[in-house]
Amino acid sequence: MNILIPKLKILKITCSCVLFLSLLMAGVANAQHSLNNGNQEEKIRSLISQMTLQEKVSLLHANSKFYVSGIKRLGIPEWALSDGPHGVRAEINRDDWAYSGWTTDSATCFPPGTALAATWNPELAFKQGLVLGEEARSRKKDVLLGPGINIIRSPLCGRNFEYLSEDPLLISRMAVAYIKALQSKDVAVSVKHWLANNQETHRDSINVYMSERALREIYLPGFKAAVTEGGAYTVMAAYNKFRGDWCSENEYLDRQILRKEFGFKGVLMTDWAAAHTTVKAALSGLDLEMGTDKKDYNEWYFADPLIKAVEEGKVPLSVVDEKVANVLRVMFKTKMFDEGSREKGKMNTPEHRKAAYNSAVEAAVLLQNKGNLLPIDFSKIKSVAVIGDNATRKHCSGGLSSEIKALYEITPLQAIEQKFGTQVKINFAQGYEKQSTFKEGSNGGQANSDHVDWKLIQEAVKVARESEVVIIFGGLNHDFDTESFDRQNMDLPYGQEVLIQEVAKANPNTVVVMVAGSPVKLAGIVNRVPAILWSWYGGMEAGNAVADVLSGKVNPSGKLPFTIPVTLDQSPAHALGNYPGKDLKVNYEEDVLVGYRWFDTKKIQPQFPFGYGLSYTGFTLDSFSTDKKSYGQGDTIHAKFVIKNTGGRYGAEVVQLYASDPGSSVLRPEKELKAFQKVFLQPGETKIVEMQVKVRDLAFYDETKKSWKVEAGEFVMQLGNSSRNISKTVKISVR
Structure with a gap:
């Protein structure tokens, strides 16, 4: 079924009026946004100025399995978190993992991550986010732990079912829709697991190494989209190490990339029991410690040891204030200080x-x-x-x-x-x-x-x-x-x-x-x-x-x-002997050739390819064209095609647009997904569909210059319904 987000009715008025009104409304909205943000930041600074060091630190670690202390005298509420990538988890006891035995905590259970991604329909991800947000609020939850967006690197990973895909674009489009919808219900998401949690074997000790290019092209894009497009309020650090440092205290990941490059101003929390130090974690950008395996919450790394580190001058007070501000900022964004206007939520409705x-x-x-x-x-x-x-x-x-x-x-x-x-x-x-x-x-x-x-x-x-x-x-x-x-x-x-x-x-x-x-x-x-x-x-x-x-x-x-391989040893991580690693170290030697990128480039025939799926009806793709033959670096490619349902049943086809760079100066995948559209058609119906690809999205990451690069030359745009079934191609050139 085609689930459509309701469209607003637009009055017919002259173009000049539309432009004027649009600019006026945008100006008002931007001014209001700036004013609200200014007021919010002023309130945050005021609250922090009234706190003792002990009160500040109490906001930076859990006081139970899924709760963080509030500060009653300042009107700061307790923070309630819950597992919930595809449904709000049943109530857990405050201080152990046993279920509380509630009779009112049954929830709507969605199919998990890989199933959601298999729909190739961001509108369904949006709808799922709305439902999860409503049910989280009905259960008085403030943060829902999900979505899980790690790359599916090995067929064996125990959490593949929770994750979305082997392709970063498909992950990004589904995750952004999910996040925007869920957070519109005054609940924060926690995008996980930051970063490279691609296996569960030795997950709490494995040290992951990959090239900078693989990091930038494969493993980061989903997280970048979640933060910069989806506006994710919180991010969860993974258990594993990345290039020698735990993800929860990794200066490069947490300060340089997440904070500076992505502009993330929310809360970076640990996965449960993924904290390892006090000083290094504090200085590297971690905000919130959850699940540490010590019965006395005051003994946690971000509890009394953090107070001591500040008093001894090892952690500046300004760093603690930064973390508290991040926590309060998420509270403000989810209207925790304005319960009257906050989403009330609902559970288990027919919708x-x-x-x-x-x-x-x-x-x-x-x-x-x-x-x-x-x-x-x-x-x-x-x-x-x-x-x-x-x-x-x-x-x-x-x-x-x-x-x-x-x-x-x-x-x-x-x-x-x-x-x-x-x-x-x-x-x-x-x-x-x-x-x-x-x-x-x-x-x-x-x-x-x-x-x-x-x-x-x-x-x-x-x-x-x-x-x-x-x-x-x-x-x-x-x-x-x-x-x-x-x-x-x-x-x-x-x-x-x-x-x-x-x-x-x-x-x-x-x-x-x-x-x-x-x-x-x-x-x-x-x-x-x-x-x-x-x-x-x-x-x-x-x-x-x-x-x-x-x-x-x-x-x-x-x-x-x-991709479904014929045998495990077809899969790149296993073909190269880089799973699960040796001496608690794993090297992603396959580099950017993950999933179909490996199978297509190496000309290996899988059992079933990425993007594949049959229908009870038939579809044809024709008249594939681009608006121009030559593009500049700042241009957008407008690709157009005609799709027809040639069978006797209503159905949907997922049309996939891939790009190839045959003249590249570096090894590139044989093709990479750049756009997709799920098109619903009645029997015999024809539609003209347009897809857009920015020329800058044809880039590869140049490790020598530490920047993205689109080389001048010929590119091939490929249209099909799986990575192995390309029916139309168009050549373009980039100046």
Whole structure:
């Protein structure tokens, strides 16, 4: 479904009047903004001048798991934080990790990060941000910890499901929409994890090294967009080290880049227990310490030790004042000093549930559909076999910091029974069962998950033979996709590959639905079954969404936000032996060739490429052109094309615009994503679509000059619907 942000109605008046009024309104708005900011900064200075050193420091560290002290005598409220990349987490006890047992903290659970990115629809990210902001305020939260925007570098990273993509542009567009919407509800986001948290293995000790070019072109853009375009109020420092220094006390990252280059004036906080020192962290730009593993909060690095460091002259008082100002600034921006005008919030409304459904249904990626087995016309069949543990497993409550106490969660089997159970005989078989065990910080439980249960397989084969169509729900669960450790391999666990092969022998009309947030090995099944649908962790509406896609009520429009390799050793970090590192050090030797940049440049055929996804209808792209053939360095390229829905169903195509620089003086990726647009079309409908790319966005980072560089010469603009399916190209020159 196409979710559109409401448009304002504009009166028809003369161009000169429009220009005058626009300038006048812009002037008034800018003046008002400056006045408000001036007043706000004056209030901040006044509050700081009235504080004792002890009071100042009390604002810079937690006083419980998710709260920071207020100063009652000055009217400064306690600060309430909550986990919540895709839903507001249930209430935790103040001083331990046990749940508080509330009956009023069930929340709307959205599909997590990779699923959101798979929609390629920033409007859905915006809607999700609005819902999360409303529910956070309803729960009296001031900061929501998310979004997670680290690059998906390895298929094995345990937090891939929380993150968005392997591509910085897709990350940026989705994150900015999410952040703007959420913060419009008077809640601060905390963009995480700053920086290079691309693996969970040794996450609290690994030392990451990468070139300056890789940093600038791949790993920084999402964070830069989040701060400079999205206006993120807080940023969360990662656990790992970067070039020898912890991210929470990294002068280059925290002072030079975040503060000076990005102009960040908000709060830089630690991830939980990611603080290591007092003086160095204070001087490097850290503002807020959270989650340190000491029972006495006064012993934390930014508590009594910080007071002592100031008294001994090791940390200037002005540095403490700067941190307090950053905290107060976020409080003012989220209207914490004006509760009367602050968003009151609401929980679990029909609109919230609809938003969760829309995200889940647009995320589904149709990977394979030989013989057009999908969609299934349930009115024309008498029986269907539903097989697999993921047909009945709920996932919202897994993943550690992503755990959501969902208001409800519809499983695929529930949805199929509710929608089609009166007209079709539904034969269920377990097929496989969860053999793994979960222990935080250890992936040892995964080692026992490859047992093939032939008894369950035989039961599945029996129901497959008795049914006209088979739907197998396989993939992963949050014993694999989770914070705190990485997967051991890309294999499907629990003997699923054997199950799928045996069932497909018994009934060729077999659809496989993959529930997972990270790439899995599909080489053993792609030639055994005609249809594969990737449905992710679908949140509370998971079952309804996947049932509606399978039945054709909704046409799938999702696209892969990452590359699915044939084998793990195709993936760049693993091909070069740079995962998980050696002696607690990892070198990103693949440099800027991450994800599809590696596969396309090295001419390696993946299982399924970045940006890929099929539809139940067809689309054509024609008349691709640019407004000029030659551009200056400060110009904008206006690319235009015609798209047509050539099939018989309403649907959406994600058109992707890539750029190549074949004459570059440095190694550049074979192509890089520069723009995309999700276009919804009725059967037979045609639209003219324009995309814009600034010439400066064709630049690479010149390490010798420490600046961005667009070399004069020829560039190729490439239009397609995946990184491997380019249908039109146009050559341009840059002067």
